Amino acid sequence: MDGLGILTVKLMNSNIKGQLWVDRSFLTQKINPGDADIVLSVSHLLYDNGTTQQKSTLEWMATEDLKPVYHCHNFLFLEYPTSHSLHGEGEKMKDYWLNWFGKSRSKQKKGIAVIELR
Incomplete structure (x- = not known):
């Protein structure tokens, strides 16, 4: 899927460090899936202290x-260390996305493709 590749390059060019999780029809054997569901997981430090370009890209x-241009349904969540006051909220969002991407509609466990952004 060209849109996902272009989007990944845009994130890397903006120096975004994190994980891009990919789900849905993109992971099936469809030759030309219509879209992909993606969620970007980044440290709150990048969101709070990043460069202007990084903050703009995360926003x-x-x-x-992004669906009209990149054919992706896009989401973002922030991760916090255990000592942070928002750690519980971050874990709640992580669990939500793990459940959404990590299980089929019939609640069967499935894998999640992860693109490491370094």
């Missing part, structure tokens, strides 16, 4: 509908 990922 874009969190608020823009």
